[in-house]
Amino acid sequence: MPIPLPDLDDRTYADLVVDAIAQIPIEAPEWTDHNPADTGIILIELLAWLTEMVLYRVNQVPEQNQAQFLSLLKGRPWVLPPDLSPAQQFTLVQTEIQTTLADLRRPYRAVTNPDFEQLILSDWAKTQYAQREFGAAGAIARVNCLPERDLENADINQPIEAHISLVILPRHPQTDAAVGMRLRQDLKRFLDQRRLITTRLHVVEPSFITMTLAATLYLQDSAKPPDVRREAERQIHAFFAPLDSEEFWQGQGYPFGADIYLSELYQLLDDLPGVDHVEDIELTGVDPVRQQFNDQGQLVGLMLQAHELVQIQIAALPTLQRFGDQWQPNTP
Numbered sequence: 001m002p003i004p005l006p007d008l009d010d011r012t013y014a015d016l017v018v019d020a021i022a023q024i025p026i027e028a029p030e031w032t033d034h035n036p037a038d039t040g041i042i043l044i045e046l047l048a049w050l051t052e053m054v055l056y057r058v059n060q061v062p063e064q065n066q067a068q069f070l071s072l073l074k075g076r077p078w079v080l081p082p083d084l085s086p087a088q089q090f091t092l093v094q095t096e097i098q099t100t101l102a103d104l105r106r107p108y109r110a111v112t113n114p115d116f117e118q119l120i121l122s123d124w125a126k127t128q129y130a131q132r133e134f135g136a137a138g139a140i141a142r143v144n145c146l147p148e149r150d151l152e153n154a155d156i157n158q159p160i161e162a163h164i165s166l167v168i169l170p171r172h173p174q175t176d177a178a179v180g181m182r183l184r185q186d187l188k189r190f191l192d193q194r195r196l197i198t199t200r201l202h203v204v205e206p207s208f209i210t211m212t213l214a215a216t217l218y219l220q221d222s223a224k225p226p227d228v229r230r231e232a233e234r235q236i237h238a239f240f241a242p243l244d245s246e247e248f249w250q251g252q253g254y255p256f257g258a259d260i261y262l263s264e265l266y267q268l269l270d271d272l273p274g275v276d277h278v279e280d281i282e283l284t285g286v287d288p289v290r291q292q293f294n295d296q297g298q299l300v301g302l303m304l305q306a307h308e309l310v311q312i313q314i315a316a317l318p319t320l321q322r323f324g325d326q327w328q329p330n331t332p
Helices: 013-027 039-058 063-074 086-105 113-126 128-133 177-192 225-240 262-270
Strands: 140-147 163-170 200-204 207-219 275-284 291-293 299-302 308-316 319-323 326-329
Touching: 013 039, 063 086, 113 128, 113 140, 113 163, 113 177, 128 177, 163 177, 177 200, 207 225, 207 262, 225 262, 225 308, 225 319, 262 275, 262 299
Parallel strands: 163 200, 207 308, 207 319
Antiparallel strands: 140 163, 207 275, 291 299, 319 326
């Protein structure tokens, strides 16, 4: 919060007149007529009026002084045009003050995780170099900052002091590996100018874990199997989408390194319109070391590392409906 500026002198016209008249018996005892019509009293009132105007200026910083302060903040001379009216000078100075303070408050150095995220997600894409060399392809949609990690040369689980790995996800993923590598290198050079001198940066893209999902959907009597399967596929892809995940994850995409729990997938599919219940959800195609089991030896989920996202494939979503007392499969 800004520091309040003190009033250097807050005496008013009435205060000045009263103080001056109170000095008359001390300075001029023979002066006994203090009526407003007295010439001396008129002179006191006139001087009090002039003094009040001067005291008002004491609490003001002239525009020329503010121009000097702006030059110090900007690091270069800033001259107030002399041909402007006082009102125009005031407006110009106030506008320039707001612009300068906004520039000073914009993060430049990166120390904390939010600092790196701000520089990558916002400031990088606004640089002339990024716009000229990459255009829209240079925009970064998501970033995960991992302190004490060197994802370029070491194991993800091995802490390394003074190293920071930045896992970036471009808004428009590069199909050309050479362009993607140049984007990461240029982004690293951009951040090297803003990091602490002891910090070692590593800029990498996320690792995508490919897995296949299968489940059996038991439908309500009024449900249309093609519509249910189509909606199920849409929501599964939206749930695991790395970007623009619609109604999931506040639209940001599947969280970096978030473990996958079968209970969440059961709830996702079970809540679909037209679905009675869900059975036999399977996730295949992943390393067994990622599997998590409960005390009864049942698979409950899959583990991901902090730099990983999911690339989901759907193998089959067979549907069944009740015919009489039995569940019968629908014809795809």
